Amino acid sequence: MDASSDTEGMFEAIRRAALEPEAWFDVQERTAAFMGAFSTQLASVDHAHGNATWTRTTRRLEYDDYFCEFMPDAEPVHFAMTHPNWRVFCDYDYIDEPAIARSEFYRLCQSFNLSYRLALRLVDTPDVSRALVFLWRTDQGHAQRQEFEKLGQIEQQLRLAAHVSSTLSDAAVPMRGLLEGLEHAAVAAAILEPGGRVLHANGRAEAIFRAGDGLGVRRGHLEAGHAASSRQLVSLMAGAGRTLRDATGGAGGGTIRIPRPSRRAPYAVTVAPLAQEHRFLAPDRCLLLVLIRDPAVAAxxxxxxxxxxxxxxxxxxxxxxxxxxxxxxxxxxxxxxxxxxxxxxxxxxxxxxxxxxxxxxxxxxxxxxxxx
Incomplete structure (x- = not known):
């Protein structure tokens, strides 16, 4: 395959990534080859919340666990935090070689043979740095003029794809449309994470939660008032999540009855695996569909x-x-x-x-x- 085909394949991957978050894996690999980098890293750092960090690094997956621990106090994060309008930076914008030799963060990087970086900000989000970072080994040296010129050739396309991907990820339109449809069918429904955190709920479900008659939301998590039912609910959600994570194809989930303090007929609560959601600049997450049936309401x-x-x-x-x-x-x-x-x-x-x-x-x- 010639260089022009490789380049066109890269731009096609970038276009797909705008609509398909999982395509960013391909973008990372292809842009690394284009830039001559050993590895790439997608990173999101929330400066407003203690520099909370999420990263995904190609060819060095184990790096991410260590990286997120050191990242909040690392020199590149401090630079990004103090330059809120940054667009592109490399190591030498904020540190020199003697300081690199003294840096705990750079010692960690060098233990993985990832010494030098060139970062492109993908989305201009206030107080959050969301970036694609190109990483070079120690023997490759730091980014030179030709790497900056290459980055200039793909910067606009990457930022446009990231803007679209971020906007669609935040909107979660298909999930809300599903809940609204169930609302019209007289079905109370919510979308949750396996740990019980409620992401979206339709009006009927919200009314049930507000009533607090056996089911409610506490600190953003679905809870049953009855202790035994609460344990069953937690177990159902965890099992449904495992079905998605392990891709077993098993049924997962199930239906339980939740007693109500009002002594009305118990709710029938069905938990089902829905989908594994690929998100832009965030870890994949499993989504569960929870349907709540009140026997008094026909669906x-x-x-x-x-x-x-x-x-x-x-x-x-x-x-x-x-x-x-x-x-x-x-x-x-x-x-x-x-x-x-x-x-x-x-x-x-x-x-x-x-x-x-x-x-x-x-x-x-x-x-x-x-x-x-």
Whole structure:
């Protein structure tokens, strides 16, 4: 493969990264090759909260654990914090070789043979430095004029992709759309992390939490008032999270009943693995869908209910009703009297509407919805 093909592949990876956070792995590898760097690091440092740091370093994954410990007091972080409008910097902007020899941070870097860096700020976020850092080994030396010139060729594209990726990540539109759809179907629903932290909840779920009749949110985490039920809930959420992290394909989750102090009929709470979310400049996280059924409130679970809840077309709802029974795509196409390609496209559209990327995630979500 010639150099022009490599360069075009790099720019294509950058374009994909704007919409696909997981594509930043590819961007790191390709830009490192373009720059002649040994490794790259995506880094986010929150200056307003004690320089809390998240990093992902290629070819030196073990470096990140040590790096985050030393980073809050490191020289490059201090430089970024005291220069809030920084755009690009290298080591020699804030330190010289004698000071490098005395620096605890640089001794750590050199123990991994990562001595020199050139950092590009990706997103102009107040009080937060979010950057792509190119790293060179000791024997390669620090960044020279040619590295700065190369960075200038890709800086604009990287920053644009990062801006789009950051904006989409903050918006979480597909997840909120899913919750709003369930709201229309009279289903109380929330999206949580496996540890119980509530990320999003629709109006029906929020009303249940505010009532505090057996379920509530304390310090941002979902809790059950009944001790035994609370332990069950914690166990269900942890198990569903493991299903996603380990990619076992197992069912995960389940349904439990939560007693209510009011002595009304218990809530039926269903926990299901939803998706593993790839985020920009943050660690991947597992997302759980929690559905809360009050026996006094009827939920729509028919094809019409799916159409109302998720905005499916009649054809998409019909396909989902067959798909959820475990029927393979060729058989669905035969039953529907359409081409397999049509069914595949309908399923792809349905997954897009629900904010999931794999058929296993779609199956879990549809089964959970039907269970209501």
């Amino acid at each position: 729509a679970t028919s094809a019409a209910g799916m159409r109302q809840a998720f905005g499916f077309t009649a054809a998409e709802a019909a396909v989902c009703q067959i798909f959820v029974r475990g029927v393979a795509i060729p058989e669905i196409a035969a039953r529907r009297g359409v081409a397999e390609a049509t069914v595949r496209q309908q399923i792809k559209t349905v997954m897009s509407k629900l904010g999931v990327s794999r058929q296993a995630e779609l199956m879990r979500l549809l089964l959970t919805f039907e269970g209501q």
